[in-house]
Amino acid sequence: MIKNISNLGDAALYCDFGKEVNKEINTQVIRYFKTIQKKNIVGVNNITPSYNKLIVSFDLKKINFSELKKIIENIEIIKSDSVRNKKFEIPICCDKEFSLDIKRLEEKLKINEEKIFESFFEKEFFCYMTGFIAGMPFLGDLNENLRAKRLDTPRVKVPKGSIGLTEQFANIYTFESPGGWNIIGRTPLNIFDSSKESEPNLINPGDLVTFKRITKEKYQNYNE
Amino acid sequence: MNKNYFRIIRAGINSTFQDLGRKNLYHIGIPFSGAMDNRNYLLVNKLTGNNYDHPVIEFAYQGPHLKYHGDKINVAITGDVNFKIKKDKNFIDGECYQSFILENNDELDIISTNKSVYGYLAISGKFDLKFQWSSCSINTKAKIGSNNGEKLFVDQKIDVKEINKNFTNKRLDYVNTKIENIRVIKGTNFDYFSKESKKFFFENEFKVSKLSDRMGMRLEGKKIENFFETNIRSEGLIKGVIQVPPDGNPIIMLSDHGTIGGYPKIGVVISADYDKLVQLTPGSSIKFQEVDLNSAETLFKLYDLETQNLISQI
Numbered sequence: 001m002i003k004n005i006s007n008l009g010d011a012a013l014y015c016d017f018g019k020e021v022n023k024e025i026n027t028q029v030i031r032y033f034k035t036i037q038k039k040n041i042v043g044v045n046n047i048t049p050s051y052n053k054l055i056v057s058f059d060l061k062k063i064n065f066s067e068l069k070k071i072i073e074n075i076e077i078i079k080s081d082s083v084r085n086k087k088f089e090i091p092i093c094c095d096k097e098f099s100l101d102i103k104r105l106e107e108k109l110k111i112n113e114e115k116i117f118e119s120f121f122e123k124e125f126f127c128y129m130t131g132f133i134a135g136m137p138f139l140g141d142l143n144e145n146l147r148a149k150r151l152d153t154p155r156v157k158v159p160k161g162s163i164g165l166t167e168q169f170a171n172i173y174t175f176e177s178p179g180g181w182n183i184i185g186r187t188p189l190n191i192f193d194s195s196k197e198s199e200p201n202l203i204n205p206g207d208l209v210t211f212k213r214i215t216k217e218k219y220q221n222y223n224e
Numbered sequence: 225m226n227k228n229y230f231r232i233i234r235a236g237i238n239s240t241f242q243d244l245g246r247k248n249l250y251h252i253g254i255p256f257s258g259a260m261d262n263r264n265y266l267l268v269n270k271l272t273g274n275n276y277d278h279p280v281i282e283f284a285y286q287g288p289h290l291k292y293h294g295d296k297i298n299v300a301i302t303g304d305v306n307f308k309i310k311k312d313k314n315f316i317d318g319e320c321y322q323s324f325i326l327e328n329n330d331e332l333d334i335i336s337t338n339k340s341v342y343g344y345l346a347i348s349g350k351f352d353l354k355f356q357w358s359s360c361s362i363n364t365k366a367k368i369g370s371n372n373g374e375k376l377f378v379d380q381k382i383d384v385k386e387i388n389k390n391f392t393n394k395r396l397d398y399v400n401t402k403i404e405n406i407r408v409i410k411g412t413n414f415d416y417f418s419k420e421s422k423k424f425f426f427e428n429e430f431k432v433s434k435l436s437d438r439m440g441m442r443l444e445g446k447k448i449e450n451f452f453e454t455n456i457r458s459e460g461l462i463k464g465v466i467q468v469p470p471d472g473n474p475i476i477m478l479s480d481h482g483t484i485g486g487y488p489k490i491g492v493v494i495s496a497d498y499d500k501l502v503q504l505t506p507g508s509s510i511k512f513q514e515v516d517l518n519s520a521e522t523l524f525k526l527y528d529l530e531t532q533n534l535i536s537q538i
Contacts, residue, residue: 009409009492010520012462021457033251046250048460050484055460057250060495060524065517131253131460131484134366138458138484150455150486152470174253175366192253194368197357201252 001028002054005072007065012057013072021051021140021168026128029054030205035078041071049205050129051138086207090172090187092163093219098186101151105165105182108148119143120184120211125170127207135174135192137203142168154180161186163211172203185213188222228294228384232376236334238284238438239376240362241353241369244277249357250460250483254368257361257480260342260438260502263531264302264400270538271300271323271394272348279353279360279370280346287334287343288376292326297387299326303343304400307334322395323348340400340503348390352383363480365439396538403500405513409520411466411489416452424448425490429509430474436506438480443510447472450488458486464493464501478502494520496527 001017008014015032017025026049033049036056043062048055058068094102094117102113109116125139142165150166155178158164162173164181171181174192191202203209214222242265245258259265259282269278281288287305300323301307307318310331318324318332320343326332337343353360353370360370367373376382414422430445454470461467465477467487476493477485479502493501494515504510515523 006412007409007517008412008462008489009464009494010517010524011495012492014412037248045247046256046462047248048250048483050459051457053457053459055250055462057462060521061528064521129251129458129484131251132458132482134253134368136253177365194356194366194373205251 002032002072005069008055010065011060012055013065013068015054015056015072017052017054019052021128023126025052026126027206031077031079032075035075036072038078039075041068044068048131050131086204088203088207088209090189090209090211091214091218091222092185092187092211093214093216094185095216095219098162099184100162101182102184105148105184109145111145116146116184117213119146120165120170121213123210125209127203127205127209128169129205130201130203133174133177134194135201135203136171137191137201137207137209139170139209140168142170148182150180151182154178158183159186161188161191163187186219188219228297228387230290230292230382230384232288232378232380232382233291233331234289235376235378235380236283236286236288239288240282240364241279241351241360241371242282242362243279243360245361245479246357246359253483254357254366255363255479255481255483256463257359257363257369257438259344260479261303261344261499263499263534264342264344266531266535267321267396267398267538268300268302268344268346270535271302271321271396272298272346273388273390273394274346274348278346279351280344281376283334283343283345284337284341286336287345289331289333291329291331293328294384295387296325296327296391297384298323298348298391299332299345300324300394301334301343301345304338304340305334305343306336306338307332309333321398323393325391339402339505341505342503347384349387350385352385365480394538396534398534400503403497403504405511406501407494407497407515407520407523408466408491408512409494409515409517411491413456413488414490416450416488417468417490418449418451421449426512426514429511432504432506432508432510433473434506438478440478440481441476441501441504443474443476445473448474448490453488455486456488458484461485462492464495464498465489466491466493476501494523496520496523
């Protein structure tokens with residue numbers, strides 16, 4: 001449930017679901033997101049779910065904060081619309097040239113490369129949200145032994161397809177972008193396709209993801 | 225084959241097609257984009273007799289140099305822009321906020337914006353463009369929009385698929401005013417910052433850094449100290465949000481911003497001041513002034529009335 005609604009500037013509502021991050025709270029956020037989306041409230045021009053927050057932005061010409069706050073407070077959440085759970089297996093290659101931060105992670109986490117990969121590949125991840133750049137999935141939760149902070153200085157260019165880790169999450173860079181996550185491999189799979197307007201993202205909030213390690217040869221000859 | 229087209233002789237620094245942008249796509253990571261300076265975008269369309277959601281060319285600092293081929297066409301430029309029209313061998317100084325006619329083989333050389341960043345060029349008619357999510361707006365980082373998501377390039381041909389045969393001259397007396405202060409509502413993480421930093425944020429000046437573009441405006445000045453936590457759980461962003469990363473230099477989210485971010489939000493620029501904010505050039509001083517939500521809403525009404533008033537004068 002929403003714990004508090006405040007204003008983010010003069011044209012957005014900031015719904016706080018509390019401090020914790022887990023699947024249950026995130027499922028609530030996604031339910032609110034879907035309900036508000038279905039309601040087609042006049043003036044609402046974006047709804048952004050994240051781990052435990054929901055931001056609803058609006059056109060100040062059509063509605064204002066207090067009017068929208070009343071609507072959101074009294075909204076009846078559609079419960080039947082369960083969050084979908086598609087499953088994906090994402091191939092990734094962890095060869096040296098792709099696992100840019102593996103050495104740094106070994107030092108930071110004080111475990112060796114093999115253990116890092118073992119702990120990563122055994123996990124089934126839950127997609128909490130997509131964004132930052134188009135289609136980027138935020139996947140959780142990493143085992144405790146893999147949780148590291150972001151790079152002190154973010155890279156100006158992280159290559160397309162890179163898989164990054166930080167704190168309790170993994171992500172996939174859907175195209176070349178600046179970024180500060182610890183890179184451990186790269187997928188040949190296209191995660192975002194702007195030519196598919198109705199469904200450009202391969203992975204969506206609520207989906208389940210596992211990773212499968214592939215050889216460099218397979219990576220190079222990969223056909224979708 | 226299209227018989228009416230522009231050929232690009234010089235592309236300029238960052239020339240893109242823009243309209244009102246895209247809505248309801250933040251949740252998959254796609255920002256609004258759209259014209260940075262909304263008022264000048266609306267005015268250039270009104271001057272050329274177009275609808276308010278019509279695609280135009282936005283340019284930054286140095287604009288494109290174009291050669292026109294085809295039937296005569298009405299065009300207009302808004303912003304604070306220095307440009308020339310070449311007819312035969314004569315160069316004529318162009319005037320903003322006034323429609324003018326281009327004929328076959330005429331050239332339009334958009335030399336520079338004066339003490340501002342963005343300017344707009346509209347034609348009375350339609351460029352032949354592809355839309356994505358019902359918008360032409362080019363987002364070069366995500367490679368989305370017309371022109372395969374790329375900025376305009378040298379030698380490119382821009383086809384005109386329709387010309388409005390209305391050649392009445394339209395004009396507006398308007399001067400882009402400079403802004404003294406940028407008004408800001410406190411951000412959701414305002415209390416992450418030290419007492420001194422909060423005070424400093426509203427009392428002192430920052431400088432706009434060179435590393436500013438359609439995604440964000442970076443500021444330089446005394447570092448904003450954060451005594452609580454330099455990272456927050458990644459969450460949604462909107463344009464105008466001022467984030468402070470660990471290095472203490474604020475970044476203001478602009479129209480092509482990342483949709484999710486993990487740095488504390490010290491403030492949000494009010495909607496009424498956004499058009500003026502984006503026109504601040506690198507090296508300019510910027511000072512923030514705190515306002516509350518009610519004042520911000522009133523100021524937006526005033527801004528909108530003023531815009532409507534200008535439109536009605538054309």
